[in-house]
Amino acid sequence: AQTVTQSQPEMSVQEAETVTLSCTYDTSENNYYLFWYKQPPSRQMILVIRQEAYKQQNATENRFSVNFQKAAKSFSLKISDSQLGDTAMYFCAFMKGGYSGGGADGLTFGKGTHLIIQP
Amino acid sequence: NAGVMQNPRHLVRRRGQEARLRCSPMKGHSHVYWYRQLPEEGLKFMVYLQKENIIDESGMPKERFSAEFPKEGPSILRIQQVVRGDSAAYFCASSPMGRGEGSPLHFGNGTRLTVT
Numbered sequence: 609a610q611t612v613t614q615s616q617p618e619m620s621v622q623e624a625e626t627v628t629l630s631c632t633y634d635t636s637e638n639n640y641y642l643f644w645y646k647q648p649p650s651r652q653m654i655l656v657i658r659q660e661a662y663k664q665q666n667a668t669e670n671r672f673s674v675n676f677q678k679a680a681k682s683f684s685l686k687i688s689d690s691q692l693g694d695t696a697m698y699f700c701a702f703m704k705g706g707y708s709g710g711g712a713d714g715l716t717f718g719k720g721t722h723l724i725i726q727p
Numbered sequence: 728n729a730g731v732m733q734n735p736r737h738l739v740r741r742r743g744q745e746a747r748l749r750c751s752p753m754k755g756h757s758h759v760y761w762y763r764q765l766p767e768e769g770l771k772f773m774v775y776l777q778k779e780n781i782i783d784e785s786g787m788p789k790e791r792f793s794a795e796f797p798k799e800g801p802s803i804l805r806i807q808q809v810v811r812g813d814s815a816a817y818f819c820a821s822s823p824m825g826r827g828e829g830s831p832l833h834f835g836n837g838t839r840l841t842v843t
Contacts, residue, residue: 612769641829653770653818653834660829699769705829714760714820715832717769 610635610702614718621690622726628675629685629721631700639705642676642683643715648696656698659683661705687723695725729754732801733819733835740809740842748804748838752821759802760832761787761794764816776802777825809842816840 611634621627633642644656659667659676666674671691675684687694700718732751740746752759757778762770772786776796787794791809796802806813816839820832 643831645834651816651837651839653820653837655831655833658829658831701769703829714772714775715762715770716772719767719769 610704610716612700612702612716612718614700614721616721618722618724620724620726623690623692625690626686626688627690627723629698629723631683631685631718633681633683633702635681635702637704641703641705643701643703644674644685645699645701646696647699657685690725692725692727695723697722731819731821731833731835733838735838736836738838738840740840742810742842743808746806746809746813746840748817748840749801750819750835751801753833756821756823756833758822758825759796760820761804762818762820764818764837770818811842814840814842
C-alpha cells in the first residue's frame with residue numbers, strides 16, 4: 609500500500625512571498641502519478657498540478673511548480689508570488705499507474721497542509 | 728461543460744435512517760470514485776465504479792454501505808442505518824479514463840452528512 613505524508617499541518621506567509629509545501633510518499637511502484645489538489649473553504653477539490661513519475665522534468669503551472677525527487681520520494685509544491693486567493697488546504701496525492709486488477713485505490717491523499725496567505 | 732454535480736450539498740439524518748448521496752459525473756466520464764473526508768483529514772478512498780460495474784470497493788465498509796452507477800442516471804452512495812460516526816463530507820470524482828492511466832480526477836463539491 610502507498611502512503612503520503614505531509615509534515616506541515618499549517619503554514620502562513622505574507623502576500624507576494626514564495627512558499628514551499630512538502631510531501632513525501634512511500635511506494636514500491638515504479639509507474640505512478642503525483643498530484644497537488646487545493647481545497648478552499650468552499651470545499652471544492654481543485655487540481656493544481658500533475659506529475660508523471662517517469663518524467664524527470666518538474667511540472668509547472670503558472671505560479672505553481674513542483675520539485676520532484678524520485679529517489680528521495682519527495683514531491684514539494686512551490687507557490688510563487690502568493691495571493692490571498694491561494695489560502696486553502698493543499699493535499700498531495702499519489703496514483704498508481706498501470707492496471708493492477710482489483711484491490712488498488714484511485715488516489716491516496718496526504719492529510720493536507722493549511723496554507724494561510726496574510727495581506 | 729458542467730462539472731461533477733453532487734446533491735444534496737448538506738444532508739441531515741437521524742441515527743438509524745438511510746442516507747442517499749447522488750453524483751452526476753462530468754459529461755463523457757464513465758469512471759466514478761467516492762471518497763470520504765473526516766474533519767482535519769485528507770480524503771479516503773471508498774469505491775470505484777464504471778457504468779453498471781463496481782470495480783473496487785476495498786475502501787467501503789462491508790456493512791450498511793453500498794454504491795451503484797446505473798446505465799442511466801447518477802451514481803448513488805447509500806448508507807443504511809446511519810450512525811454518528813458516518814458524519815463526514817462525501818466527495819464524488821469522475822475521470823474519462825480508468826485509473827492507472829494518470830487521468831486527473833475531477834471532484835464535485837461534496838455532500839456534508841450530519842447524523843444527529
